[in-house]
Each structure stands twice: as structure tokens, then as C-alpha cells.
Amino acid sequence: MVGVRQFDEDALIATALDVFWRKGLHDATMQDLAAATGVQRGSLYNAYGDKEAIFLRAFDQYAEQFLHAAGSALASGDPAAGLRNFFDMIIVNMTEGAPARGCLTTRTALDAAISSEDVRRRVQGVLSRLEQLIGKAIGAVPARRSVADANRLARVIVTFTRGLAVMERAGYSRKQLRESATTFIDAVIGDV
Numbered sequence: 001m002v003g004v005r006q007f008d009e010d011a012l013i014a015t016a017l018d019v020f021w022r023k024g025l026h027d028a029t030m031q032d033l034a035a036a037t038g039v040q041r042g043s044l045y046n047a048y049g050d051k052e053a054i055f056l057r058a059f060d061q062y063a064e065q066f067l068h069a070a071g072s073a074l075a076s077g078d079p080a081a082g083l084r085n086f087f088d089m090i091i092v093n094m095t096e097g098a099p100a101r102g103c104l105t106t107r108t109a110l111d112a113a114i115s116s117e118d119v120r121r122r123v124q125g126v127l128s129r130l131e132q133l134i135g136k137a138i139g140a141v142p143a144r145r146s147v148a149d150a151n152r153l154a155r156v157i158v159t160f161t162r163g164l165a166v167m168e169r170a171g172y173s174r175k176q177l178r179e180s181a182t183t184f185i186d187a188v189i190g191d192v
Helices: 009-023 030-037 041-048 051-074 079-095 104-112 117-138 147-169 174-191
Strands: none
Touching (some): 030 041, 030 051, 041 051, 051 079, 079 117, 079 147, 117 147, 147 174
């Protein structure tokens, strides 16, 4: 039937997300997406317009899932325990798969220099929302920190997560990344 999609859109977006996560926005091709999803390139173009439109749908889905998981991890226990759970969650997330898939947000941020404004805005939005979640979690200790201090520390923590993502790409193991995260938490714990 003309105009009716003959594929499961949620499954297609989930599969496309995996392709983009493994290859990156610029290295993934429409042919890669067609092969992975089993949907012909022409049908993908008709349904979404172009590769970036598919990416944006997949990235938005990823961002919501990631931010929900981050918020849950940060909300478990006191701020230090929340940070430990959060770092463990992101380290597991970026080291899953064979080969490890890395961090989609960081990979996209690096691609964003040659991407559209929409892609850059999406990456900035995820990082900004992550800062807010972390700021809220570490600012929850009464009389320990001002909102401004919590927000500044949250930005430093988000910056550190990007460094972990780079170290993972450089070949550091899950164990080494966890050791780095533990050292980082220990270094800032007096401030949390």
C-alpha cells in the first residue's frame, strides 16, 4: 500500500542507532543503514529524507534512555554513591560490545565540528541536561554547597566523563576506567 510504512519504525531506529554508534554519523552510510535494517535505501530516503534525519531520531531516542538511566543512577544513595553508580553505568555502557562501542555522545560531539547545527544542538542539549541532573544530585546535600557551586562542579564532572570516553577509545580497560572514576570521586568527595 502506497504511503504506509512496511517496517517497524521503532526497530528500524534501534538498529540505526547501533549502526551510528559503531560507525559514527559521518562514516555510516545509507547503504549501511539499509543492510542493517533490511529496508531499501529508497524506502529510507522516502520515509526520513536523509541519513542525518535518521540519526537525529536515533540520537533523540538514545538521549532519553541515557538521561533516564543517568538520573536513576545519580538518585541512588548519597551524592558520592550516586556518582559511583553513575560512573559505573557510563563505563559499562561505553565498554559493551565486541569491539566496545564507546560513547555515542562524545563520538557525535567530535563529528559535530563537521555536522549540522541540529546535530550540535542535540549534543549540547544532552550534555546540558546531564549537567543539570548531576548538579541536582550533588546539590541535594543541605548547607554543603550553593546551587552555583553544584552547577560548576557538575560541569567538571561532565567534562571528566568525556575524558573517560576518550580513554576508552585509547584502549583503557573497564577496570582502568573504573579506577580513574574512583580516584576522581575521591578527589572531589570533600566537595560533594
